[in-house]
Amino acid sequence: MQGAQILFYPTAIGWHPAEKAEYGERQHGAWETIQRSHAVANGCYVAVTNRVGLEQPIGGDGIKFWGQSFIANTSGQIIAKAGLEEEQIIVQEIDLATVDVTRTHWPFLRDRRIDAYGDLTKRLID
Secondary structure, eight states: OOOOSEEEEEEOOEEOTTTHHHHHHHHHHHHHHHHHHHHHHHTSEEEEEEOEEEEOOTTSOOEEEEOOOEEEOTTSOEEEEOOSSSOOOOOOOOOTHHHHHHHHHOHHHHTOOGGGOGGGGOSSOO
16 A cells, blocks of 8 residues: 555465375465465555475474465466476566556555544554
């Protein structure tokens, strides 16, 4: 709401090897959905980075980071995505003018009731 055109979300998230089969797809889907929703809610691009590889402490199972860093456009659509296993740099050309168009014409931002925001800064609402 202060004019950012791109939000950067660095993450280091993945699966415990014993939980991947049961929870993996759902956990990854939720992570991706919430990151993409930041683009929609703010009407801007989102660039999400995530670690890849296995971090395994001595005597432990470790965490398998799921990689899949991505860039989402102002509608939350993924326009570039990295892979699962290898470190990768993704480069995507973007049009920053799209941010202004989205914020002007997307009802999510255009029709918000800023007069109702006052209580958001209070600890308790009377």
